[in-house]
Amino acid sequence: MSGWVVIAGLGPGAEAMITPEATAAIDAATDVVGYIPYVRRISPRAGLTLHESDNRVELERAAHALEMASEGRRVVVVSSGDPGVFAMASAVFEAVEAGPPPWRDLDIRVLPGITAMLAASAAAGAPLGHDFCCINLSDNLKPWALIEKRLRLAAAADFAMAFYNPRSKSRPEGFAKALAILRECCAPERVIIFARAVSTSEQAVRVTALAEATPEMADMRTMVIVGSSLTRVIAREGAPIVYTPRSVEA
Amino acid sequence: MSGWVVIAGLGPGAEAMITPEATAAIDAATDVVGYIPYVRRISPRAGLTLHESDNRVELERAAHALEMASEGRRVVVVSSGDPGVFAMASAVFEAVEAGPPPWRDLDIRVLPGITAMLAASAAAGAPLGHDFCCINLSDNLKPWALIEKRLRLAAAADFAMAFYNPRSKSRPEGFAKALAILRECCAPERVIIFARAVSTSEQAVRVTALAEATPEMADMRTMVIVGSSLTRVIAREGAPIVYTPRSVEA
Numbered sequence: 001m002s003g004w005v006v007i008a009g010l011g012p013g014a015e016a017m018i019t020p021e022a023t024a025a026i027d028a029a030t031d032v033v034g035y036i037p038y039v040r041r042i043s044p045r046a047g048l049t050l051h052e053s054d055n056r057v058e059l060e061r062a063a064h065a066l067e068m069a070s071e072g073r074r075v076v077v078v079s080s081g082d083p084g085v086f087a088m089a090s091a092v093f094e095a096v097e098a099g100p101p102p103w104r105d106l107d108i109r110v111l112p113g114i115t116a117m118l119a120a121s122a123a124a125g126a127p128l129g130h131d132f133c134c135i136n137l138s139d140n141l142k143p144w145a146l147i148e149k150r151l152r153l154a155a156a157a158d159f160a161m162a163f164y165n166p167r168s169k170s171r172p173e174g175f176a177k178a179l180a181i182l183r184e185c186c187a188p189e190r191v192i193i194f195a196r197a198v199s200t201s202e203q204a205v206r207v208t209a210l211a212e213a214t215p216e217m218a219d220m221r222t223m224v225i226v227g228s229s230l231t232r233v234i235a236r237e238g239a240p241i242v243y244t245p246r247s248v249e250a
Numbered sequence: 251m252s253g254w255v256v257i258a259g260l261g262p263g264a265e266a267m268i269t270p271e272a273t274a275a276i277d278a279a280t281d282v283v284g285y286i287p288y289v290r291r292i293s294p295r296a297g298l299t300l301h302e303s304d305n306r307v308e309l310e311r312a313a314h315a316l317e318m319a320s321e322g323r324r325v326v327v328v329s330s331g332d333p334g335v336f337a338m339a340s341a342v343f344e345a346v347e348a349g350p351p352p353w354r355d356l357d358i359r360v361l362p363g364i365t366a367m368l369a370a371s372a373a374a375g376a377p378l379g380h381d382f383c384c385i386n387l388s389d390n391l392k393p394w395a396l397i398e399k400r401l402r403l404a405a406a407a408d409f410a411m412a413f414y415n416p417r418s419k420s421r422p423e424g425f426a427k428a429l430a431i432l433r434e435c436c437a438p439e440r441v442i443i444f445a446r447a448v449s450t451s452e453q454a455v456r457v458t459a460l461a462e463a464t465p466e467m468a469d470m471r472t473m474v475i476v477g478s479s480l481t482r483v484i485a486r487e488g489a490p491i492v493y494t495p496r497s498v499e500a
Binding site for chain 2: 020112
């Protein structure tokens, strides 16, 4: 049997958000590779080898998956969320491009998943219901100046904004700087959502105004969504509903 | 039993991309409402009433769902893709805000789905693997000047861009104007992907350069993705792989 690589998204955490096609790929695999907490979401079974690796070794993990597929194995690379959004798909294709030519002709497929911003948006209402952008706030792999430029242009465009990796342990100051930039560009009442561990038993969604937001409201498990200038909050007895209307008046 | 409204995303077309939680909600429903082609994706069964409605009556459909839930019915509003991305969730919350106060305290949940840009990105490789934005090119509900402004600022930010509704029958000229703006702002070799009917039997993905793109390459079933300046194409025997690397050099 010829080998393949499937890069599959496991969604934000809940089993009920994993697509049937991702489940089917895992059921057909001989090997699953990925970052430790994601591989631990896969049930062991006879005939399946689980390969856990640490964070920040994405290229080595990708090359390992491609090597195994070259040898005829059926390999699933697991990501949380969607593999194409700040996850493993780009790392696999970087490894393909840098690797031996036969890797290009391997059977490689990406299976989309529920990325964190969609789950966070759904938990809060529909803050991404109009035009928006999606920015990784980590400056591990890009200069901070580019993040700052994109924040200012996104505010000028009046996009809603979804932020991945708002605050890492190693660089906690980045999110404080991002909030300061947003306060220069947006009104103090601009809606901001902190959605932590969405779809898990620890889910916590906090809705506040930009003026009231503090860096400590985000951690590594938090998705931050900033509304556009038109984003609205519907107050009610339970958690408020946040949504961005479909229309913009001329 | 008390009523509820679930706004569920059915993904881009393939049954295997519908999340188990969306399927479970449909299985528990007494009523499903939605645009005709989406409701036709639901299997009829005893105890379930299917309510099909036409396009452009989103607010009436939302109000109908909320009314039925007020009367104790269990209602699923179906969207294609993700209900929070240019789909029914914002329409339901607009109806809640404009409607009678008791609607605010109804049990209303949004279940995320695989939105078209994630499926299109996966079919092409990983073009959305770095910062990106997402713009609805239809000017039905917003002025064209705002679309133009957002396109120019997104190009200045060097975002990859995902375009929903690139070309409608009633307003075919919008996408030609968008291409002209992008040609002013981006190099001629900028990668552009036309992903039609992704995940269905009619799926067709075309990868070309901005200089070669024509308005006729998109129709109402096409998702258009424009790469950032760093997006790469890996040529190979089969369809090329398009991806955006994770890193930007300082």
